[in-house]
Amino acid sequence: MQQLNVEQPPCFIHVTGTQRDKYxxxxxxxxxxxxxxxxxxxVKAFEEFCAHHQVQHLSTDDFAKIEYDRMKWRFGQAGIRE
Known part of the structure; x- marks a missing residue:
């Protein structure tokens, strides 16, 4: 079977927390x-996952912008009332 040479789009992660220093x-x-x-x-699986997907870690500023856009999507633009 011939394998397609398709470029992988970039992968991103943002760590949101840990649980009991194990997860x-x-x-x-x-x-x-x-x-x-x-x-x-x-933790070990996470490290392997990140290496396999060659992830880019989002900065705090990048993630804050994404969260702001998510809030606008959920709640609408500030100052506009229905």
Whole structure:
């Protein structure tokens, strides 16, 4: 079977927390950091996952911008009332 040579879009993560120093909670996205899934993994698995996907860690500023956009999406623009 011939394998397609398709370029992998960039992958992003943002660590959101830890549990009992055993698990990492994070958001993972492919291509668009605004569309993410929440995940949790043991530390070793998380490290392997990040290496396998060659993830880019979102900065605190980048994540704050994404969260601000999410809030606008959920609640609408500030100052506009229905």
């Amino acid at each position: 990492i909670e994070f958001e993972f996205s492919i291509g668009d950091p605004e569309l993410a899934v929440e995940m949790i993994m043991p």
